Amino acid sequence: MLKLNIKNETSLLRAVVLGTAESNGPTPKVEDCYDPKSIEHVLAGTYPKEADMINEMEAVAAVFKKYDITVYRPKVIKDCNQIFSRDIAFAIEDKIIKANILPNREEEVEAIRYLWNQIENEDRIILPPKCHVEGGDVMPWNDYIFIGTYSGEDYPNLITARTNIDAVIAIQELFPDKIVKSFELRKSNTNAKENALHLDCCFQPVGINKAIIHKNGFLIEKEYEWLVHFFxxxxxxxxxxxxxxxxxxxxxxxxxxxxxxxQNFTRLNTWLRKQGFTVEEVPYAEIAKQEGLLRCSTIPLIRD
Structure with a gap:
């Protein structure tokens, strides 16, 4: 059996799921896109090509190999976008939680069933149907679990609103010893620059006590200020x-x-190196056209 262990975002990684871009399918129709950035690229004729995305993901796989990390990949489903594995499941402590995601993405979950079956039954969590959540919104951070959410009345009309308050409450009940802190995110179905699809699209902790953040991703300034003060x-x-x-x-x-x-994040990568981090640069600009990047493509399973 597989024993999961995820307490935060940055401890030494031992095992991870990395999505796949194989058999990604044709360029989607605008009405089948899940986010404004993909729509932008479909309309502009610049939607990423499968071969480029496979190369980008293999560059990440090579970094994992270099650091001796066990990598699991989803089973390839024909003509299915399986890049963003973080959307379908995520781990906290020794539990794996299946994300209640957009219904037409259900088959992506089946592609990691072989992994799910290796985890003890009591550690496999399926939340009630009314709890909407995706892994990009959920960040374990030691005593805390940070969760991006949206509670506006227009929630049902926003395909970009992926995690609701019901899920926040359910996760708090699952982990009573943790402090669950939720953040209201700015959402837009039409403007990618005004849309924080997930919490990790506008915030992420790095190292022991540092963070990357974008103020406008947060709807409530006090919540953004809490994070800045926290770090x-x-x-x-x-x-x-x-x-x-x-x-x-x-x-x-x-x-x-x-x-x-x-590799193109020049300002960020320079800052990270100044802070003493080793930065492994990879090409990922094509995959980024679908409003997701490196954290979105992975499910960490075991960190030491």
């Missing part, structure tokens, strides 16, 4: 609207010292 202003790297749009906060930590980042 300390001197430990926070503020990204611009353009950098958020390019997914600068969606990097991925292999350990407290090593971070996988996109």
């Amino acid at each position: 300390g202003k001197e430990n926070v790297f503020e990204i611009t609207k353009e950098e958020m749009y390019n997914m600068n906060s969606n990097v991925f930590s292999i350990s407290e010292d090593v971070i996988i980042s996109e």
Whole structure:
């Protein structure tokens, strides 16, 4: 059996699920897109090609191999976008939680069934149907669990609103010893620069006490200020609207010292290195066109 262990975002990674871009399917129709950025690229004729996305994901797989990390991949489903594995499940402590996601993505969950079956029955969590949640909104951080949410009345009309308050409450009940802190995110079905699809699209902790953040991703300024105060202003790297749009906060930590980042994130990568991090740069700009990046493509299973 597989014993999961995830207490935070940055401890030494031992095992991870990495999505796949194989048999990604044709360019979607606008009405089948899940986010405004994909729509933008479909309309512009710049939607990413499968071969480019496979190369980008293999670059990440190579970094994992270099650091001796066990990598699981989903079974390939013909003509199905399976890049963003974080959307379908996520781990906290020794539990795996199946995300209640957009209904037409259910088959993506089947692709990791072989892994799900290796985890003890009592550690496999399926939340009640009214709890909507995706892994990009959920961040274990030691004593805390940070969760991005949206509670506006227009929630049902926003395909970009993925995690609701019911899920926040359910996760708090699952982990009574944790402090669950939710953050209202800015949502837009039509403007990618005004849309924080998930919490990790506008915020992510790195190292032991640092964070990347984009103020405008948060609907309530006090919640953004709480995070800045929590990490300390001197430990926070503020990204611009353009950098958020390019997914600068969606990097991925292999350990407290090593971070996988996109090769074009010049300002961020320079700052990370100044803070003493090793930055493993990979090409990921094509995948970023679908409003997701490195954290979105992974499900960490075991961290030491």
